[in-house]
Amino acid sequence: MFIRVTVCFRAQGTFGSRNSCSVHPRRFLCMAAAETVVADSAGARRRGGMERQVKSFEEIPHTGKNSWVNLVKFWKEDRFRHLHKHMEKTFIALGPIYREHVGTHSSVNIMLPSDIGELFRSEGLHPRRMTLQPWTTHRETRKHSKGVFLKNGEEWRSDRLLLNKEVMMTSAVKRFLPLLDEVASDFCRMLRARVEREGRGKEGERCLTMDPSADLFRFALEASCHVIYGERIGLFSSTPSMESQKFIWAVERMLATTLPLLYLPPRLLLRIGAPLWTQHASAWDHIFSHAEARIQRGYQRLSSSKRKGPEAGAAEGQFTGVLGQLLEKGQLSLDLIKANITELMAGGVDTTAIPLQFALFELGRNPEVQEKVRQQVRTSWSQAGGDPQKALQGAPLLKGIVKETLRLYPVGITVQRYPVRDIVLQNYHIPAGTMVQACLYPLGRSSQVFEDPQRFDPGRWSSSSSREEGQSVEGAGFRSLAFGFGARQCVGRRIAENEMQIFLMHILLSFHLSVSSSEDIKTTYTLILQPEMPPRITFRKL
Numbered sequence: 393m394f395i396r397v398t399v400c401f402r403a404q405g406t407f408g409s410r411n412s413c414s415v416h417p418r419r420f421l422c423m424a425a426a427e428t429v430v431a432d433s434a435g436a437r438r439r440g441g442m443e444r445q446v447k448s449f450e451e452i453p454h455t456g457k458n459s460w461v462n463l464v465k466f467w468k469e470d471r472f473r474h475l476h477k478h479m480e481k482t483f484i485a486l487g488p489i490y491r492e493h494v495g496t497h498s499s500v501n502i503m504l505p506s507d508i509g510e511l512f513r514s515e516g517l518h519p520r521r522m523t524l525q526p527w528t529t530h531r532e533t534r535k536h537s538k539g540v541f542l543k544n545g546e547e548w549r550s551d552r553l554l555l556n557k558e559v560m561m562t563s564a565v566k567r568f569l570p571l572l573d574e575v576a577s578d579f580c581r582m583l584r585a586r587v588e589r590e591g592r593g594k595e596g597e598r599c600l601t602m603d604p605s606a607d608l609f610r611f612a613l614e615a616s617c618h619v620i621y622g623e624r625i626g627l628f629s630s631t632p633s634m635e636s637q638k639f640i641w642a643v644e645r646m647l648a649t650t651l652p653l654l655y656l657p658p659r660l661l662l663r664i665g666a667p668l669w670t671q672h673a674s675a676w677d678h679i680f681s682h683a684e685a686r687i688q689r690g691y692q693r694l695s696s697s698k699r700k701g702p703e704a705g706a707a708e709g710q711f712t713g714v715l716g717q718l719l720e721k722g723q724l725s726l727d728l729i730k731a732n733i734t735e736l737m738a739g740g741v742d743t744t745a746i747p748l749q750f751a752l753f754e755l756g757r758n759p760e761v762q763e764k765v766r767q768q769v770r771t772s773w774s775q776a777g778g779d780p781q782k783a784l785q786g787a788p789l790l791k792g793i794v795k796e797t798l799r800l801y802p803v804g805i806t807v808q809r810y811p812v813r814d815i816v817l818q819n820y821h822i823p824a825g826t827m828v829q830a831c832l833y834p835l836g837r838s839s840q841v842f843e844d845p846q847r848f849d850p851g852r853w854s855s856s857s858s859r860e861e862g863q864s865v866e867g868a869g870f871r872s873l874a875f876g877f878g879a880r881q882c883v884g885r886r887i888a889e890n891e892m893q894i895f896l897m898h899i900l901l902s903f904h905l906s907v908s909s910s911e912d913i914k915t916t917y918t919l920i921l922q923p924e925m926p927p928r929i930t931f932r933k934l
Protein backbone atom coordinates (compact mmCIF):
# COMPACT_ATOMS: atom_id res chain seq x y z
CA MET A 393 0.00 0.00 0.00
CA PHE A 394 1.03 3.56 -0.32
CA ILE A 395 -0.36 6.54 1.43
CA ARG A 396 -2.69 8.17 -0.96
CA VAL A 397 -3.26 11.27 1.05
CA THR A 398 -5.98 13.17 -0.66
CA VAL A 399 -7.83 16.33 0.10
CA CYS A 400 -10.52 17.87 -1.98
CA PHE A 401 -10.62 21.65 -1.85
CA ARG A 402 -13.67 21.93 -4.09
CA ALA A 403 -16.58 23.87 -2.79
CA GLN A 404 -19.14 21.15 -2.26
CA GLY A 405 -22.21 23.37 -2.21
CA THR A 406 -24.41 23.92 0.78
CA PHE A 407 -25.29 21.13 3.12
CA GLY A 408 -28.98 20.66 2.67
CA SER A 409 -29.93 17.44 4.38
CA ARG A 410 -31.62 18.11 7.69
CA ASN A 411 -32.56 14.85 9.19
CA SER A 412 -29.45 12.85 8.50
CA CYS A 413 -28.94 11.66 12.04
CA SER A 414 -32.46 10.44 12.46
CA VAL A 415 -32.41 8.05 9.49
CA HIS A 416 -33.50 4.62 10.59
CA PRO A 417 -31.24 1.64 9.84
CA ARG A 418 -34.04 0.16 7.74
CA ARG A 419 -33.54 2.97 5.26
CA PHE A 420 -30.07 1.60 4.82
CA LEU A 421 -31.48 -1.66 3.51
CA CYS A 422 -33.98 -0.19 1.11
CA MET A 423 -31.50 2.36 -0.24
CA ALA A 424 -29.03 -0.40 -0.80
CA ALA A 425 -31.45 -2.11 -3.12
CA ALA A 426 -31.54 0.92 -5.41
CA GLU A 427 -29.49 0.41 -8.53
CA THR A 428 -26.83 2.84 -9.67
CA VAL A 429 -27.32 4.61 -12.96
CA VAL A 430 -25.60 7.40 -14.81
CA ALA A 431 -27.59 10.63 -14.94
CA ASP A 432 -28.89 11.55 -18.32
CA SER A 433 -28.78 15.13 -19.49
CA ALA A 434 -32.14 15.98 -17.94
CA GLY A 435 -30.89 14.79 -14.56
CA ALA A 436 -33.59 12.13 -14.49
CA ARG A 437 -33.21 8.38 -14.31
CA ARG A 438 -35.39 5.79 -16.01
CA ARG A 439 -36.38 2.48 -14.56
CA GLY A 440 -39.14 0.24 -15.98
CA GLY A 441 -40.44 3.10 -18.13
CA MET A 442 -40.85 5.40 -15.14
CA GLU A 443 -38.77 8.50 -14.67
CA ARG A 444 -37.46 9.43 -11.26
CA GLN A 445 -35.74 12.64 -10.47
CA VAL A 446 -32.13 12.21 -9.40
CA LYS A 447 -31.61 13.91 -6.05
CA SER A 448 -29.12 16.72 -5.75
CA PHE A 449 -25.66 16.42 -4.24
CA GLU A 450 -26.77 18.63 -1.34
CA GLU A 451 -29.40 16.06 -0.36
CA ILE A 452 -26.84 13.36 0.39
CA PRO A 453 -26.99 12.65 4.14
CA HIS A 454 -24.04 14.15 6.00
CA THR A 455 -22.45 14.02 9.41
CA GLY A 456 -22.59 17.73 10.14
CA LYS A 457 -22.51 21.02 8.30
CA ASN A 458 -19.56 22.69 9.85
CA SER A 459 -16.27 21.08 8.94
CA TRP A 460 -14.37 22.85 11.74
CA VAL A 461 -16.85 21.74 14.39
CA ASN A 462 -16.47 18.24 12.95
CA LEU A 463 -12.69 18.50 13.16
CA VAL A 464 -12.91 19.44 16.84
CA LYS A 465 -15.26 16.48 17.43
CA PHE A 466 -12.80 14.19 15.68
CA TRP A 467 -9.97 15.37 17.91
CA LYS A 468 -12.03 15.28 21.10
CA GLU A 469 -13.56 11.88 20.51
CA ASP A 470 -10.37 10.39 19.10
CA ARG A 471 -12.23 9.44 15.94
CA PHE A 472 -9.11 9.49 13.80
CA ARG A 473 -7.91 6.32 15.49
CA HIS A 474 -11.31 4.70 15.08
CA LEU A 475 -12.19 6.02 11.66
CA HIS A 476 -13.13 2.54 10.42
CA LYS A 477 -15.61 2.07 13.28
CA HIS A 478 -16.91 5.60 12.82
CA MET A 479 -17.58 4.81 9.15
CA GLU A 480 -19.31 1.56 9.99
CA LYS A 481 -21.59 3.29 12.51
CA THR A 482 -22.31 6.19 10.17
CA PHE A 483 -23.38 3.89 7.34
CA ILE A 484 -25.76 2.14 9.73
CA ALA A 485 -27.18 5.49 10.80
CA LEU A 486 -27.30 7.32 7.47
CA GLY A 487 -27.55 4.64 4.79
CA PRO A 488 -25.05 3.43 2.18
CA ILE A 489 -23.92 6.89 1.08
CA TYR A 490 -22.98 9.92 3.15
CA ARG A 491 -20.92 13.07 2.98
CA GLU A 492 -18.34 14.04 5.54
CA HIS A 493 -16.55 17.36 5.99
CA VAL A 494 -13.72 17.40 8.50
CA GLY A 495 -11.28 20.32 8.49
CA THR A 496 -9.97 20.59 4.95
CA HIS A 497 -11.15 17.13 4.07
CA SER A 498 -14.43 16.56 2.20
CA SER A 499 -15.63 13.28 0.80
CA VAL A 500 -18.62 11.28 -0.28
CA ASN A 501 -18.43 7.84 1.32
CA ILE A 502 -19.87 4.69 -0.20
CA MET A 503 -19.70 0.99 0.65
CA LEU A 504 -21.83 -1.11 -1.70
CA PRO A 505 -20.09 -3.03 -4.53
CA SER A 506 -22.52 -1.75 -7.18
CA ASP A 507 -21.73 1.88 -6.28
CA ILE A 508 -18.03 1.16 -6.08
CA GLY A 509 -18.16 -0.44 -9.54
CA GLU A 510 -19.82 2.68 -10.89
CA LEU A 511 -17.19 4.87 -9.27
CA PHE A 512 -14.31 2.89 -10.76
CA ARG A 513 -15.90 2.94 -14.18
CA SER A 514 -15.78 6.74 -14.05
CA GLU A 515 -12.20 7.12 -12.89
CA GLY A 516 -9.68 8.90 -15.06
CA LEU A 517 -5.95 8.83 -14.95
CA HIS A 518 -5.68 11.41 -12.23
CA PRO A 519 -2.34 12.19 -10.77
CA ARG A 520 -2.12 11.20 -7.14
CA ARG A 521 -2.80 14.32 -5.08
CA MET A 522 -0.54 14.35 -2.08
CA THR A 523 -1.68 16.89 0.43
CA LEU A 524 1.48 17.06 2.37
CA GLN A 525 4.08 16.88 -0.32
CA PRO A 526 3.33 20.13 -2.15
CA TRP A 527 3.20 22.09 1.11
CA THR A 528 6.63 21.21 2.14
CA THR A 529 9.82 23.04 1.51
CA HIS A 530 11.51 19.76 2.04
CA ARG A 531 13.96 19.35 -0.80
CA GLU A 532 13.73 15.61 -1.30
CA THR A 533 9.97 15.31 -1.05
CA ARG A 534 9.59 18.21 -3.48
CA LYS A 535 11.79 16.50 -6.01
CA HIS A 536 9.89 13.30 -5.41
CA SER A 537 6.52 15.01 -5.85
CA LYS A 538 7.56 16.27 -9.24
CA GLY A 539 8.72 12.83 -10.24
CA VAL A 540 5.66 10.82 -9.34
CA PHE A 541 2.82 12.56 -7.61
CA LEU A 542 2.28 15.47 -9.92
CA LYS A 543 2.67 13.63 -13.18
CA ASN A 544 -0.44 13.62 -15.25
CA GLY A 545 -2.60 11.20 -17.18
CA GLU A 546 -0.91 9.44 -20.05
CA GLU A 547 2.60 10.44 -19.00
CA TRP A 548 2.08 8.85 -15.61
CA ARG A 549 0.45 5.80 -17.18
CA SER A 550 3.31 4.99 -19.54
CA ASP A 551 5.79 5.14 -16.64
CA ARG A 552 3.52 2.95 -14.56
CA LEU A 553 3.26 0.35 -17.33
CA LEU A 554 7.05 0.11 -17.43
CA LEU A 555 7.12 -0.41 -13.68
CA ASN A 556 4.34 -3.00 -13.87
CA LYS A 557 6.58 -5.17 -16.05
CA GLU A 558 9.00 -5.51 -13.14
CA VAL A 559 6.56 -6.01 -10.31
CA MET A 560 3.08 -6.97 -11.49
CA MET A 561 3.37 -9.27 -14.47
CA THR A 562 3.50 -13.07 -14.24
CA SER A 563 7.05 -13.05 -15.60
CA ALA A 564 8.08 -10.71 -12.77
CA VAL A 565 6.42 -12.94 -10.16
CA LYS A 566 8.39 -15.87 -11.53
CA ARG A 567 11.60 -13.90 -11.02
CA PHE A 568 10.99 -12.70 -7.48
CA LEU A 569 9.02 -15.59 -5.93
CA PRO A 570 12.13 -17.74 -5.27
CA LEU A 571 13.61 -14.80 -3.33
CA LEU A 572 10.51 -14.54 -1.16
CA ASP A 573 10.57 -18.29 -0.68
CA GLU A 574 14.16 -18.13 0.52
CA VAL A 575 13.38 -15.40 3.07
CA ALA A 576 10.22 -17.16 4.33
CA SER A 577 11.96 -20.49 4.83
CA ASP A 578 14.88 -18.77 6.59
CA PHE A 579 12.39 -17.04 8.85
CA CYS A 580 10.80 -20.36 9.80
CA ARG A 581 14.22 -21.89 10.43
CA MET A 582 15.04 -19.01 12.75
CA LEU A 583 11.68 -19.33 14.53
CA ARG A 584 12.05 -23.10 14.94
CA ALA A 585 15.44 -22.58 16.58
CA ARG A 586 13.95 -19.95 18.85
CA VAL A 587 11.01 -22.16 19.87
CA GLU A 588 13.48 -24.97 20.62
CA ARG A 589 15.64 -22.61 22.69
CA GLU A 590 13.01 -20.59 24.55
CA GLY A 591 9.87 -22.76 24.36
CA ARG A 592 8.19 -25.00 26.92
CA GLY A 593 7.49 -28.74 26.66
CA LYS A 594 9.41 -31.85 25.62
CA GLU A 595 12.33 -31.57 23.25
CA GLY A 596 11.10 -31.77 19.68
CA GLU A 597 7.53 -30.72 20.70
CA ARG A 598 8.29 -27.36 22.19
CA CYS A 599 5.89 -24.46 21.98
CA LEU A 600 6.46 -20.77 22.45
CA THR A 601 3.86 -18.06 23.11
CA MET A 602 4.95 -14.67 21.87
CA ASP A 603 4.02 -11.40 20.26
CA PRO A 604 5.38 -11.92 16.73
CA SER A 605 4.90 -8.33 15.52
CA ALA A 606 8.57 -7.27 15.64
CA ASP A 607 9.63 -10.47 13.87
CA LEU A 608 7.00 -9.96 11.20
CA PHE A 609 8.31 -6.46 10.52
CA ARG A 610 11.78 -7.87 10.17
CA PHE A 611 10.47 -10.54 7.82
CA ALA A 612 8.66 -7.97 5.66
CA LEU A 613 11.67 -5.66 5.48
CA GLU A 614 14.07 -8.48 4.68
CA ALA A 615 11.68 -9.74 1.98
CA SER A 616 11.19 -6.26 0.48
CA CYS A 617 14.93 -5.59 0.34
CA HIS A 618 15.59 -8.94 -1.26
CA VAL A 619 12.99 -8.36 -3.98
CA ILE A 620 13.59 -4.65 -4.55
CA TYR A 621 17.35 -4.36 -4.11
CA GLY A 622 18.24 -7.99 -4.80
CA GLU A 623 20.14 -8.14 -1.52
CA ARG A 624 19.64 -9.68 1.91
CA ILE A 625 20.23 -7.37 4.86
CA GLY A 626 20.65 -9.97 7.58
CA LEU A 627 17.65 -9.12 9.75
CA PHE A 628 17.30 -12.66 11.05
CA SER A 629 20.68 -12.57 12.72
CA SER A 630 20.65 -12.20 16.50
CA THR A 631 21.94 -8.64 16.14
CA PRO A 632 20.17 -6.92 13.23
CA SER A 633 21.79 -3.70 12.12
CA MET A 634 20.83 -0.37 13.64
CA GLU A 635 20.26 0.95 10.11
CA SER A 636 17.46 -1.55 9.46
CA GLN A 637 15.89 -0.87 12.83
CA LYS A 638 15.98 2.85 12.07
CA PHE A 639 14.28 2.27 8.73
CA ILE A 640 11.39 0.45 10.42
CA TRP A 641 11.05 3.28 12.95
CA ALA A 642 11.06 5.86 10.16
CA VAL A 643 8.25 4.11 8.25
CA GLU A 644 6.21 3.81 11.44
CA ARG A 645 6.75 7.50 12.32
CA MET A 646 5.88 8.60 8.81
CA LEU A 647 2.61 6.64 8.92
CA ALA A 648 1.68 7.75 12.43
CA THR A 649 2.23 11.45 11.68
CA THR A 650 0.49 11.55 8.31
CA LEU A 651 -3.09 11.17 9.48
CA PRO A 652 -3.29 14.05 11.95
CA LEU A 653 -1.44 16.33 9.53
CA LEU A 654 -3.81 15.45 6.76
CA TYR A 655 -6.76 17.27 8.26
CA LEU A 656 -5.00 20.52 9.06
CA PRO A 657 -4.89 23.46 6.65
CA PRO A 658 -1.38 24.80 5.87
CA ARG A 659 -1.62 27.86 8.16
CA LEU A 660 -2.75 25.86 11.18
CA LEU A 661 -0.21 23.23 10.32
CA LEU A 662 2.60 25.77 10.66
CA ARG A 663 1.33 26.84 14.11
CA ILE A 664 0.12 23.78 15.94
CA GLY A 665 1.34 21.02 13.68
CA ALA A 666 4.97 22.08 13.50
CA PRO A 667 6.42 19.39 15.79
CA LEU A 668 4.39 16.73 13.99
CA TRP A 669 5.53 18.10 10.68
CA THR A 670 9.18 18.05 11.75
CA GLN A 671 8.85 14.41 12.74
CA HIS A 672 7.07 13.60 9.51
CA ALA A 673 9.69 15.30 7.34
CA SER A 674 12.60 13.72 9.16
CA ALA A 675 10.99 10.29 8.83
CA TRP A 676 10.75 10.86 5.08
CA ASP A 677 14.37 12.07 5.06
CA HIS A 678 15.42 8.78 6.50
CA ILE A 679 13.33 6.75 4.04
CA PHE A 680 14.81 8.69 1.13
CA SER A 681 18.38 8.36 2.27
CA HIS A 682 17.90 4.62 2.83
CA ALA A 683 16.77 4.19 -0.77
CA GLU A 684 19.30 6.69 -2.11
CA ALA A 685 22.25 4.75 -0.68
CA ARG A 686 21.11 1.54 -2.31
CA ILE A 687 20.34 3.15 -5.62
CA GLN A 688 23.85 4.63 -5.73
CA ARG A 689 25.30 1.20 -5.05
CA GLY A 690 23.13 -0.42 -7.72
CA TYR A 691 24.11 2.26 -10.21
CA GLN A 692 27.81 1.86 -9.48
CA ARG A 693 27.53 -1.91 -9.75
CA LEU A 694 25.82 -1.58 -13.12
CA SER A 695 28.33 0.97 -14.47
CA SER A 696 31.30 -1.12 -13.42
CA SER A 697 29.83 -4.30 -14.94
CA LYS A 698 29.19 -2.39 -18.19
CA ARG A 699 32.79 -1.19 -18.20
CA LYS A 700 34.25 -4.61 -17.46
CA GLY A 701 31.83 -6.72 -19.47
CA PRO A 702 29.01 -9.03 -18.37
CA GLU A 703 31.19 -11.55 -16.53
CA ALA A 704 32.13 -8.89 -13.95
CA GLY A 705 28.55 -8.20 -12.92
CA ALA A 706 25.72 -10.50 -12.03
CA ALA A 707 25.76 -13.81 -13.84
CA GLU A 708 23.70 -13.71 -17.00
CA GLY A 709 20.00 -14.16 -16.30
CA GLN A 710 20.50 -13.68 -12.57
CA PHE A 711 17.78 -11.55 -11.01
CA THR A 712 19.29 -8.43 -9.43
CA GLY A 713 16.12 -7.14 -7.86
CA VAL A 714 13.54 -4.72 -9.21
CA LEU A 715 16.08 -1.90 -8.90
CA GLY A 716 18.69 -3.80 -10.93
CA GLN A 717 16.13 -4.57 -13.63
CA LEU A 718 15.01 -0.93 -13.88
CA LEU A 719 18.59 0.36 -14.02
CA GLU A 720 19.61 -2.21 -16.56
CA LYS A 721 16.69 -1.54 -18.89
CA GLY A 722 17.18 2.22 -18.52
CA GLN A 723 13.69 3.07 -19.78
CA LEU A 724 12.82 5.24 -16.79
CA SER A 725 14.89 8.27 -15.80
CA LEU A 726 17.12 7.88 -12.76
CA ASP A 727 14.94 10.32 -10.80
CA LEU A 728 11.85 8.26 -11.55
CA ILE A 729 13.61 5.06 -10.59
CA LYS A 730 14.56 6.66 -7.27
CA ALA A 731 11.04 7.89 -6.66
CA ASN A 732 9.48 4.53 -7.45
CA ILE A 733 11.98 2.51 -5.48
CA THR A 734 11.48 4.75 -2.45
CA GLU A 735 7.73 4.31 -2.76
CA LEU A 736 8.02 0.56 -3.04
CA MET A 737 10.20 0.44 0.07
CA ALA A 738 8.07 2.83 2.12
CA GLY A 739 4.83 1.16 1.07
CA GLY A 740 5.87 -2.44 1.39
CA VAL A 741 6.76 -3.19 5.00
CA ASP A 742 3.93 -2.43 7.45
CA THR A 743 1.37 -3.23 4.80
CA THR A 744 2.32 -6.90 4.72
CA ALA A 745 3.62 -7.31 8.29
CA ILE A 746 0.35 -6.17 9.85
CA PRO A 747 -2.07 -8.38 7.87
CA LEU A 748 0.23 -11.27 8.74
CA GLN A 749 -0.42 -10.59 12.44
CA PHE A 750 -4.15 -10.73 11.76
CA ALA A 751 -3.82 -13.85 9.62
CA LEU A 752 -1.84 -15.74 12.30
CA PHE A 753 -4.42 -14.70 14.87
CA GLU A 754 -7.38 -15.85 12.73
CA LEU A 755 -5.69 -19.17 11.97
CA GLY A 756 -4.96 -19.58 15.68
CA ARG A 757 -8.56 -19.01 16.70
CA ASN A 758 -9.99 -21.15 13.88
CA PRO A 759 -8.21 -24.50 14.30
CA GLU A 760 -10.43 -26.34 11.77
CA VAL A 761 -9.68 -23.78 9.09
CA GLN A 762 -6.00 -24.01 9.97
CA GLU A 763 -5.99 -27.81 9.63
CA LYS A 764 -7.85 -27.71 6.34
CA VAL A 765 -5.39 -25.26 4.82
CA ARG A 766 -2.43 -27.21 6.22
CA GLN A 767 -3.66 -30.41 4.54
CA GLN A 768 -3.92 -28.62 1.21
CA VAL A 769 -0.50 -27.00 1.64
CA ARG A 770 1.18 -30.30 2.59
CA THR A 771 -0.18 -32.07 -0.47
CA SER A 772 0.71 -29.23 -2.77
CA TRP A 773 4.21 -28.77 -1.30
CA SER A 774 5.01 -32.46 -1.62
CA GLN A 775 3.91 -32.45 -5.26
CA ALA A 776 5.64 -29.21 -6.22
CA GLY A 777 9.18 -30.59 -6.03
CA GLY A 778 10.52 -27.41 -4.42
CA ASP A 779 8.96 -25.06 -6.99
CA PRO A 780 7.30 -22.31 -4.91
CA GLN A 781 5.05 -21.18 -7.74
CA LYS A 782 3.63 -24.67 -8.22
CA ALA A 783 3.22 -25.03 -4.46
CA LEU A 784 1.13 -21.85 -4.26
CA GLN A 785 -0.93 -22.77 -7.30
CA GLY A 786 -1.81 -26.10 -5.71
CA ALA A 787 -2.96 -24.48 -2.46
CA PRO A 788 -5.60 -21.86 -3.38
CA LEU A 789 -6.76 -21.64 0.23
CA LEU A 790 -3.59 -19.64 0.94
CA LYS A 791 -4.86 -16.98 -1.43
CA GLY A 792 -8.22 -17.30 0.34
CA ILE A 793 -6.53 -16.56 3.69
CA VAL A 794 -4.98 -13.39 2.31
CA LYS A 795 -8.29 -12.22 0.83
CA GLU A 796 -10.23 -13.13 3.94
CA THR A 797 -7.73 -11.36 6.22
CA LEU A 798 -7.88 -8.22 4.09
CA ARG A 799 -11.68 -8.40 3.94
CA LEU A 800 -11.90 -8.24 7.74
CA TYR A 801 -8.82 -6.07 8.28
CA PRO A 802 -8.21 -3.95 5.16
CA VAL A 803 -4.84 -2.26 5.58
CA GLY A 804 -6.07 0.91 3.91
CA ILE A 805 -9.65 1.41 4.98
CA THR A 806 -10.62 3.43 1.92
CA VAL A 807 -9.90 3.60 -1.79
CA GLN A 808 -10.39 7.08 -3.17
CA ARG A 809 -11.29 8.38 -6.59
CA TYR A 810 -12.31 11.61 -8.28
CA PRO A 811 -14.80 10.66 -11.02
CA VAL A 812 -14.00 12.40 -14.31
CA ARG A 813 -17.66 12.73 -15.26
CA ASP A 814 -20.85 13.31 -13.32
CA ILE A 815 -22.29 10.09 -11.94
CA VAL A 816 -25.29 8.98 -9.93
CA LEU A 817 -24.84 6.90 -6.81
CA GLN A 818 -27.82 5.76 -4.77
CA ASN A 819 -29.90 8.15 -6.86
CA TYR A 820 -27.82 11.16 -5.83
CA HIS A 821 -25.99 13.32 -8.34
CA ILE A 822 -22.21 13.33 -7.83
CA PRO A 823 -20.43 16.07 -9.79
CA ALA A 824 -17.20 15.19 -11.58
CA GLY A 825 -14.16 15.93 -9.43
CA THR A 826 -15.82 15.11 -6.09
CA MET A 827 -13.68 12.98 -3.84
CA VAL A 828 -15.51 9.68 -3.37
CA GLN A 829 -14.23 7.04 -0.96
CA ALA A 830 -15.04 3.35 -1.14
CA CYS A 831 -15.05 2.35 2.53
CA LEU A 832 -13.57 -1.13 2.74
CA TYR A 833 -13.97 -1.89 6.43
CA PRO A 834 -17.79 -1.55 6.49
CA LEU A 835 -17.96 -3.28 3.09
CA GLY A 836 -16.03 -6.33 4.31
CA ARG A 837 -18.20 -6.71 7.39
CA SER A 838 -21.58 -6.09 5.81
CA SER A 839 -24.13 -8.90 5.80
CA GLN A 840 -25.60 -7.37 2.65
CA VAL A 841 -22.40 -8.16 0.84
CA PHE A 842 -21.05 -11.29 2.57
CA GLU A 843 -22.88 -14.23 4.03
CA ASP A 844 -22.03 -14.63 7.69
CA PRO A 845 -19.45 -11.82 7.47
CA GLN A 846 -17.92 -12.41 10.91
CA ARG A 847 -16.83 -15.96 9.93
CA PHE A 848 -13.21 -16.35 8.83
CA ASP A 849 -13.68 -18.57 5.81
CA PRO A 850 -10.90 -18.61 3.18
CA GLY A 851 -13.02 -21.04 1.15
CA ARG A 852 -15.58 -18.34 0.40
CA TRP A 853 -13.25 -16.97 -2.28
CA SER A 854 -12.96 -20.20 -4.26
CA SER A 855 -14.58 -19.75 -7.66
CA SER A 856 -17.48 -22.13 -7.02
CA SER A 857 -18.47 -20.63 -3.68
CA SER A 858 -18.04 -17.08 -5.02
CA ARG A 859 -20.58 -17.88 -7.70
CA GLU A 860 -23.02 -19.26 -5.16
CA GLU A 861 -22.47 -16.33 -2.89
CA GLY A 862 -22.91 -13.89 -5.74
CA GLN A 863 -26.47 -15.20 -6.15
CA SER A 864 -27.53 -14.56 -2.60
CA VAL A 865 -25.79 -11.33 -1.81
CA GLU A 866 -25.12 -7.94 -3.41
CA GLY A 867 -23.19 -8.04 -6.72
CA ALA A 868 -20.40 -10.62 -6.92
CA GLY A 869 -17.81 -8.14 -8.23
CA PHE A 870 -16.04 -5.29 -6.42
CA ARG A 871 -15.98 -7.10 -3.09
CA SER A 872 -12.24 -7.74 -2.75
CA LEU A 873 -10.70 -4.32 -3.11
CA ALA A 874 -7.96 -4.19 -0.49
CA PHE A 875 -5.41 -3.47 -3.22
CA GLY A 876 -7.59 -0.93 -5.00
CA PHE A 877 -8.60 -1.22 -8.59
CA GLY A 878 -7.63 -0.42 -12.17
CA ALA A 879 -4.63 1.43 -13.52
CA ARG A 880 -3.89 2.98 -10.14
CA GLN A 881 -4.21 -0.18 -8.07
CA CYS A 882 -1.47 -1.16 -5.64
CA VAL A 883 1.73 -1.58 -7.59
CA GLY A 884 3.11 -3.85 -4.86
CA ARG A 885 0.10 -6.15 -5.04
CA ARG A 886 1.83 -9.18 -6.52
CA ILE A 887 4.79 -8.81 -4.18
CA ALA A 888 2.46 -8.54 -1.18
CA GLU A 889 0.17 -11.42 -2.18
CA ASN A 890 3.05 -13.77 -2.89
CA GLU A 891 5.04 -12.70 0.14
CA MET A 892 2.12 -13.36 2.48
CA GLN A 893 1.13 -16.65 0.86
CA ILE A 894 4.62 -18.09 0.84
CA PHE A 895 5.15 -16.99 4.43
CA LEU A 896 1.92 -18.66 5.57
CA MET A 897 2.78 -21.79 3.62
CA HIS A 898 6.10 -22.22 5.46
CA ILE A 899 4.53 -21.36 8.82
CA LEU A 900 1.76 -23.95 8.36
CA LEU A 901 4.28 -26.59 7.32
CA SER A 902 6.39 -25.90 10.42
CA PHE A 903 4.03 -24.92 13.26
CA HIS A 904 0.65 -25.45 14.80
CA LEU A 905 -0.80 -22.07 15.80
CA SER A 906 -3.10 -21.26 18.70
CA VAL A 907 -4.27 -18.26 20.71
CA SER A 908 -5.30 -18.10 24.35
CA SER A 909 -8.44 -16.04 23.74
CA SER A 910 -10.68 -16.09 20.73
CA GLU A 911 -12.11 -12.67 21.48
CA ASP A 912 -11.99 -10.17 18.62
CA ILE A 913 -8.86 -8.08 18.36
CA LYS A 914 -9.41 -4.37 18.98
CA THR A 915 -8.16 -2.34 16.05
CA THR A 916 -6.86 1.16 15.57
CA TYR A 917 -6.31 3.25 12.47
CA THR A 918 -3.08 5.18 11.95
CA LEU A 919 -3.24 5.49 8.19
CA ILE A 920 -3.18 1.75 8.17
CA LEU A 921 -5.45 -0.51 10.18
CA GLN A 922 -3.63 -2.37 12.92
CA PRO A 923 -4.27 -4.18 16.21
CA GLU A 924 -4.43 -1.95 19.30
CA MET A 925 -2.32 -4.61 21.01
CA PRO A 926 -0.48 -7.13 18.84
CA PRO A 927 -2.00 -10.60 19.39
CA ARG A 928 0.08 -13.21 21.20
CA ILE A 929 0.41 -16.43 19.22
CA THR A 930 1.50 -19.86 20.40
CA PHE A 931 3.78 -21.62 17.93
CA ARG A 932 4.06 -25.39 18.47
CA LYS A 933 6.66 -27.20 16.40
CA LEU A 934 5.23 -29.85 14.10
Ligand code: HEM
Pocket residue numbers: 393394395396520552616735736737739740741743744747798802803804806807808873874875876877878880881882883884885887888
Ligand atom coordinates in the same frame (compact mmCIF):
# COMPACT_ATOMS: atom_id res chain seq x y z
C1 HEM B 1 -1.41 -6.36 1.96
C2 HEM B 1 -0.60 -5.47 1.48
C3 HEM B 1 -1.00 -4.23 0.73
C4 HEM B 1 -2.21 -3.62 0.60
C5 HEM B 1 -3.55 -4.06 1.21
C6 HEM B 1 -2.05 -2.46 -0.24
C7 HEM B 1 -3.06 -1.59 -0.61
C8 HEM B 1 -2.91 -0.53 -1.48
C9 HEM B 1 -3.97 0.31 -1.94
C10 HEM B 1 -5.43 0.18 -1.55
C11 HEM B 1 -3.44 1.23 -2.78
C12 HEM B 1 -4.21 2.31 -3.55
C13 HEM B 1 -4.79 1.64 -4.78
C14 HEM B 1 -5.88 2.38 -5.49
O1 HEM B 1 -6.11 3.55 -5.24
O2 HEM B 1 -6.57 1.75 -6.36
C15 HEM B 1 -2.02 0.98 -2.84
C16 HEM B 1 -1.14 1.70 -3.59
C17 HEM B 1 0.22 1.49 -3.58
N1 HEM B 1 0.89 0.47 -2.96
FE1 HEM B 1 0.08 -1.00 -1.85
N2 HEM B 1 -0.74 -2.39 -0.59
C18 HEM B 1 -0.07 -3.44 -0.03
C19 HEM B 1 1.26 -3.76 -0.17
C20 HEM B 1 2.17 -3.03 -0.88
C21 HEM B 1 3.53 -3.39 -1.09
C22 HEM B 1 4.17 -4.69 -0.58
C23 HEM B 1 4.11 -2.39 -1.81
C24 HEM B 1 5.51 -2.27 -2.31
C25 HEM B 1 6.31 -3.27 -2.51
C26 HEM B 1 3.08 -1.40 -2.07
C27 HEM B 1 3.26 -0.22 -2.78
C28 HEM B 1 2.23 0.61 -3.20
C29 HEM B 1 2.44 1.79 -4.01
C30 HEM B 1 3.79 2.30 -4.49
C31 HEM B 1 1.18 2.32 -4.27
C32 HEM B 1 0.85 3.56 -5.09
C33 HEM B 1 0.54 3.12 -6.50
C34 HEM B 1 0.19 4.27 -7.42
O3 HEM B 1 -0.61 5.12 -7.04
O4 HEM B 1 0.70 4.31 -8.53
N3 HEM B 1 1.91 -1.84 -1.50
N4 HEM B 1 -1.73 -0.10 -2.06
